[in-house]
Amino acid sequence: MKDSLARFGRAIARSRKATAGAILLAVFIVLALFPGLFARDSPTAEAYARNLGPSSAHLFGTTGLGQDIFSQAVYGTGQVLEIAFGAGLASTLIAALIGVAAAYLGGFWDGVLNLFTDVVLVIPLFPLLIVIAAYVHNSGTSVLIAVLTFTGWSYTARQLRSQALSLRGRDFLAAARVRGERAAYIITVEILPTMSSLLVAAFLTNALYDVLFASSLQFIGLGDPDSTSWGTMLYWAQSNEALQTGYYLQAIVPGACIALLGAAFALLNYAFDEIGNPALRPVRRRRARSRPLGSRRVGRLEHA
Amino acid sequence: MTELLRADHLTRHFKIGGALSRRTLHAVDDVSFGIGEREIVALAGESGSGKSTVARLLARVYRPTSGVISFDGQPLARIRSRRDALRYSAQVPMVFQDPFSSLHPVFRVSHGVLRTLRLHRPELSPRERQAEAERVFTVVGLGADMLQRFPHELSGGQRQRVGFAQALATRPRLILADEPVSMLDVSIRIGLLNLMTRLRDEEGVSILYITHDIASARYVADRLIVMYAGQIAEAGPIDDLLASPRHPYTQLLLSAVPDPKAPPPGSEALAAASGERGEPPKVIDPAPGCRFRARCPIAIDKCATTTPELRALPVAEGATGRAAACHVAQADTEVAAFS
Amino acid sequence: MLEVSGLTVEYAASRPVRAVDNVSFSVASGEFLGIVGESGCGKSTLLFAIAQLLTPPAEVTAGSVTFDGSNLVTMTQRQLSAIRWRDLSVVMQSAMNALNPVKSIGAQFADALRAHGRPSRQEVADRSAEVLRLVGIDPVHLRSYPHQLSGGMRQRAMIAMALLFTPDLVIMDEPTSALDVVAQRSLMTQIKELQASLGFAIIFVTHDMSLVSHFSDRLLVMYAGQIAEIGDTRRVFGQPLHPYSRGLLEAFPGIRGLRVPLTGIPGAPPDLSVSRAGCRFEPRCAARMPQCGTTAPDLVSRDGSDVRCLLYAGSGTEATMDAASADASTSTDASTNAGTAQ
Numbered sequence: 007m008k009d010s011l012a013r014f015g016r017a018i019a020r021s022r023k024a025t026a027g028a029i030l031l032a033v034f035i036v037l038a039l040f041p042g043l044f045a046r047d048s049p050t051a052e053a054y055a056r057n058l059g060p061s062s063a064h065l066f067g068t069t070g071l072g073q074d075i076f077s078q079a080v081y082g083t084g085q086v087l088e089i090a091f092g093a094g095l096a097s098t099l100i101a102a103l104i105g106v107a108a109a110y111l112g113g114f115w116d117g118v119l120n121l122f123t124d125v126v127l128v129i130p131l132f133p134l135l136i137v138i139a140a141y142v143h144n145s146g147t148s149v150l151i152a153v154l155t156f157t158g159w160s161y162t163a164r165q166l167r168s169q170a171l172s173l174r175g176r177d178f179l180a181a182a183r184v185r186g187e188r189a190a191y192i193i194t195v196e197i198l199p200t201m202s203s204l205l206v207a208a209f210l211t212n213a214l215y216d217v218l219f220a221s222s223l224q225f226i227g228l229g230d231p232d233s234t235s236w237g238t239m240l241y242w243a244q245s246n247e248a249l250q251t252g253y254y255l256q257a258i259v260p261g262a263c264i265a266l267l268g269a270a271f272a273l274l275n276y277a278f279d280e281i282g283n284p285a286l287r288p289v290r291r292r293r294a295r296s297r298p299l300g301s302r303r304v305g306r307l308e309h310a
Numbered sequence: 311m312t313e314l315l316r317a318d319h320l321t322r323h324f325k326i327g328g329a330l331s332r333r334t335l336h337a338v339d340d341v342s343f344g345i346g347e348r349e350i351v352a353l354a355g356e357s358g359s360g361k362s363t364v365a366r367l368l369a370r371v372y373r374p375t376s377g378v379i380s381f382d383g384q385p386l387a388r389i390r391s392r393r394d395a396l397r398y399s400a401q402v403p404m405v406f407q408d409p410f411s412s413l414h415p416v417f418r419v420s421h422g423v424l425r426t427l428r429l430h431r432p433e434l435s436p437r438e439r440q441a442e443a444e445r446v447f448t449v450v451g452l453g454a455d456m457l458q459r460f461p462h463e464l465s466g467g468q469r470q471r472v473g474f475a476q477a478l479a480t481r482p483r484l485i486l487a488d489e490p491v492s493m494l495d496v497s498i499r500i501g502l503l504n505l506m507t508r509l510r511d512e513e514g515v516s517i518l519y520i521t522h523d524i525a526s527a528r529y530v531a532d533r534l535i536v537m538y539a540g541q542i543a544e545a546g547p548i549d550d551l552l553a554s555p556r557h558p559y560t561q562l563l564l565s566a567v568p569d570p571k572a573p574p575p576g577s578e579a580l581a582a583a584s585g586e587r588g589e590p591p592k593v594i595d596p597a598p599g600c601r602f603r604a605r606c607p608i609a610i611d612k613c614a615t616t617t618p619e620l621r622a623l624p625v626a627e628g629a630t631g632r633a634a635a636c637h638v639a640q641a642d643t644e645v646a647a648f649s
Numbered sequence: 650m651l652e653v654s655g656l657t658v659e660y661a662a663s664r665p666v667r668a669v670d671n672v673s674f675s676v677a678s679g680e681f682l683g684i685v686g687e688s689g690c691g692k693s694t695l696l697f698a699i700a701q702l703l704t705p706p707a708e709v710t711a712g713s714v715t716f717d718g719s720n721l722v723t724m725t726q727r728q729l730s731a732i733r734w735r736d737l738s739v740v741m742q743s744a745m746n747a748l749n750p751v752k753s754i755g756a757q758f759a760d761a762l763r764a765h766g767r768p769s770r771q772e773v774a775d776r777s778a779e780v781l782r783l784v785g786i787d788p789v790h791l792r793s794y795p796h797q798l799s800g801g802m803r804q805r806a807m808i809a810m811a812l813l814f815t816p817d818l819v820i821m822d823e824p825t826s827a828l829d830v831v832a833q834r835s836l837m838t839q840i841k842e843l844q845a846s847l848g849f850a851i852i853f854v855t856h857d858m859s860l861v862s863h864f865s866d867r868l869l870v871m872y873a874g875q876i877a878e879i880g881d882t883r884r885v886f887g888q889p890l891h892p893y894s895r896g897l898l899e900a901f902p903g904i905r906g907l908r909v910p911l912t913g914i915p916g917a918p919p920d921l922s923v924s925r926a927g928c929r930f931e932p933r934c935a936a937r938m939p940q941c942g943t944t945a946p947d948l949v950s951r952d953g954s955d956v957r958c959l960l961y962a963g964s965g966t967e968a969t970m971d972a973a974s975a976d977a978s979t980s981t982d983a984s985t986n987a988g989t990a991q
Binding site for chain 2: 829831859860896902903908911915
Binding site: 175176177178180181182183184185186187196199200202 | 422
């Protein structure tokens with residue numbers, strides 16, 4: 007476990023894009039955890055004059071209700087990250103269990119799980135989200151997470167199943183079976199750890215899409231309009247006709263936050279692509295990039 | 311010598327094609343043999359001969375389509391509970407061919423041995439488990455400090471030794487070694503072959519050595535079973551068999567093995583060799599008759615109609631247990647198919 | 650016809666690895682040169698370097714490969730494309746990796762033929778059929794896909810493809826390693842026949858010495874990126890000079906004759922990213938002498954072969970084999986006691 011973390015850390019440090027992504031994400035995490043350190047005002051207090059432009063008192067100005075945009079953005083980070091990590095983790099986990107179990111068990115169970123996955127996959131995502139969210143009026147964070155998880159696991163499950171299928175022929179799995187391990191043990195302890203970089207990459211992709219979908223849902227008014235979140239900021243900006251009336255920052259600020267967070271996840275993903283496929287690593291002459299001689303296995307034999 | 315394992319008329323078929331196809335692949339057909347205590351039996355054949363399937367049948371990875379496997383007199387079909395299954399796999403473990411995929415890449419090399427000990431010898435305390443892991447690593451020629459390494463830090467030969475250590479952890483009676491040296495460099499193979507003979511002599515373990523390399527079989531094994539297209543072609547004590555092979559396929563195999571110390575073959579021998587174009591058949595829904603007849607220069611009419619059974623051959627005094635599945639050989643005729 | 654001179658290939662890394670170190674040899678017209686060595690010795694890298702197929706991080710850092718008068722290392726891609734397949738072709742190790750699985754054999758032959766000129770449909774068909782017949786495959790298989798052919802047939806198809814333009818030199822990278830012993834022998838004799846009738850030279854890379862023992866004219870033994878020994882095949886087999894060649898030969902258990910216990914070569918090939926003084930084989934050598942750990946031997950001529958070993962360097966260290974083997978028995982004990990398990 008420790009070695010995996012060390013490996014990921016090295017992979018991130020090696021790639022400039024991933025390091026940038028990691029820093030960006032870290033900034034957002036700090037903002038989410040300690041919003042009070044950065045924003046003086048309460049995000050919901052309609053204490054100021056409306057529709058002010060940026061100034062030293064209000065970094066990004068105020069909303070149509072007189073709220074400080076900067077503190078809204080800062081305090082909104084928390085909910086967005088909660089959704090991203092929560093739904094991202096949950097959907098990746100479910101996808102891992104279902105996808106790998108399908109690949110490992112094969113035969114009848116593979117067929118059943120595959121059918122289930124395909125049915126969920128085929129359901130059009132956004133309309134479903136709208137229907138569910140509309141049904142559960144003013145959905146709070148946990149409902150959003152649940153909905154996003156339910157619709158988000160199927161694509162990743164297929165991906166992970168393919169990867170697990172390619173591992174099925176490996177002798178160490180046959181060795182585990184022959185020595186008498188149970189299927190549940192093999193799936194969790196033997197197969198999943200070898201797919202760790204793929205799992206992380208899948209999580210990052212899921213988190214990215216969850217941020218976008220959640221914000222979209224809130225934007226069209228299906229979230230809780232009283233909550234503090236970038237999506238709701240967009241909702242209010244739209245109902246305030248911010249772009250038409252020239253109060254651009256009311257829309258641009260939340261939009262930029264969403265874009266930056268999405269970019270952070272996408273940049274981080276570069277590091278994990280490179281772990282999974284060393285051929286993608288750029289070759290630099292002088293920088294440290296250790297590539298073991300045996301990594302391109304020419305022929306079936308290696309250092310004996 | 312008491313027989314440790316006995317296979318009788320072992321058969322395994324696979325359905326191939328789609329769900330609506332009726333075609334079956336006869337991977338193993340009517341194979342019978344025995345393995346005794348403290349002996350190394352080599353199971354040799356080309357790829358597609360069924361030798362790996364036999365190993366997996368013995369390891370209970372597949373169930374036989376028909377036939378009986380008995381271990382210590384008890385048929386394997388009687389194994390129902392998980393406890394019995396564990397007990398069997400403790401006594402008959404398997405070593406795999408590919409040193410690069412037989413060890414889990416994420417864990418240390420001690421992982422397999424320790425897991426094996428936990429599953430099969432639960433009575434041991436963690437400290438006893440560690441001591442036992444160190445013991446088996448020393449027996450196979452790796453130091454106890456190797457336990458903490460990762461597979462990518464070990465060479466291919468060392469990884470195969472870890473495979474043997476994992477098999478030894480349960481104090482087995484019979485090790486199924488599926489081409490354990492085929493993917494290693496030639497100079498490293500000898501070390502592992504020597505390890506196998508040591509295991510037989512010092513630890514009292516029998517080994518079923520599956521290989522396509524007759525020369526290495528000769529180096530370690532006491533007896534040899536030659537398989538072709540899912541059936542046994544010939545079987546017997548190895549020196550005797552290689553000195554006077556009675557089945558045409560064995561003769562072909564022997565003639566094809568290059569011996570660097572022998573003088574280069576003359577032009578006629580080369581011409582004869584290049585005429586030999588055949589390949590072992592994929593045995594799908596076979597008709598009766600000998601499966602080697604298409605490549606056999608001495609096939610007679612009977613070979614096309616009746617599948618030859620493995621029968622004991624009359625042998626010279628002093629020799630024991632030669633058997634061949636060949637109509638010509640069984641008729642006690644001199645077989646000289648390939649020089 | 651082919652002259653490799655001082656060829657050096659390095660893999661760029663934080664600690665660069667010199668996979669091929671100052672290798673020089675030549676191949677005459679119609680000659681069969683076998684390159685033998687174990688994993689990690691650099692033989693495949695050498696092959697790729699000669700064929701100019703190296704990809705980053707590997708690159709040729711020194712030396713030249715002169716083919717028919719021109720240096721391949723300095724050629725542009727355009728010039729190389731003109732030569733490739735017409736004068737120089739490559740047969741890879743595994744047909745399944747080298748052949749396109751979604752195209753028929755005939756289509757791939759046609760691709761190769763059209764890459765060098767504008768043959769008509771008829772010419773393509775004729776030449777493809779002709780070349781398949783040469784390797785003993787019925788031309789009806791031009792319509793087959795690679796997976797429909799057996800392993801042996803696929804390898805033959807690859808060789809047929811390499812011969813489409815009857816090149817002067819064919820480079821083969823372990824073409825028989827995926828085959829069984831009977832198919833191997835039949836493929837080797839086939840290759841030898843083709844060479845006799847078409848007259849091309851062959852560089853044949855393999856880890857299995859016994860395979861080339863009956864077919865090659867000269868043998869090059871590689872170890873740790875350098876030439877250990879090179880000479881006439883019969884001579885190298887009959888009296889191997891380098892202790893590594895000797896160890897390799899003795900690692901083959903024989904089919905006939907008495908069963909004798911063998912020892913193989915203890916230890917493992919060196920880590921090429923760590924540069925050390927002295928002979929690279931020294932830690933594993935049964936005949937090592939004190940100076941072997943500090944002085945790197947050069948290639949010297951002896952009895953018609955070239956060998957890189959201090960045993961043969963100059964008159965001062967003209968230690969005979971007997972004296973060396975007396976040392977050998979004591980040093981073998983030392984190396985086995987050191988627990989160098991393989």
